[in-house]
């Protein structure tokens with residue numbers, strides 16, 4: 001039994017950190033992390049870092065204006081919107097379509113603009 005409150009506090013902190021280490025999964029880092037039926041957005045290029053996935057038509061995505069790669073595994077084409085609530089300019093990917101770097105796409109955009117760090121919602 002630990003009687004020293006400082007030692008007890010440190011021990012509790014170690015236990016808490018251990019819990020975080022056990023429960024926090026690794027950042028998604030592969031295109032195959034996108035399940036069938038979902039459209040997926042990754043924070044970074046080449047399907048790496050934080051993954052947002054949704055099987056429907058979200059009005060907003062958690063990685064708003066920060067997605068750099070995507071994979072459409074929904075059964076239909078998906079329209080990716082520049083703004084939340086399906087507003088603004090769009091880029092569409094057919095079912096099975098993917099982009100390992102949205103910086104290489106500028107569909108419907110102006111000179112020097114790309115789809116990198118731009119997507120805010122998606123729909124059908």
Ligand SMILES: [Ca+2]
Nearest residue numbers: 082118119120
């Ligand atoms: Ca946006």
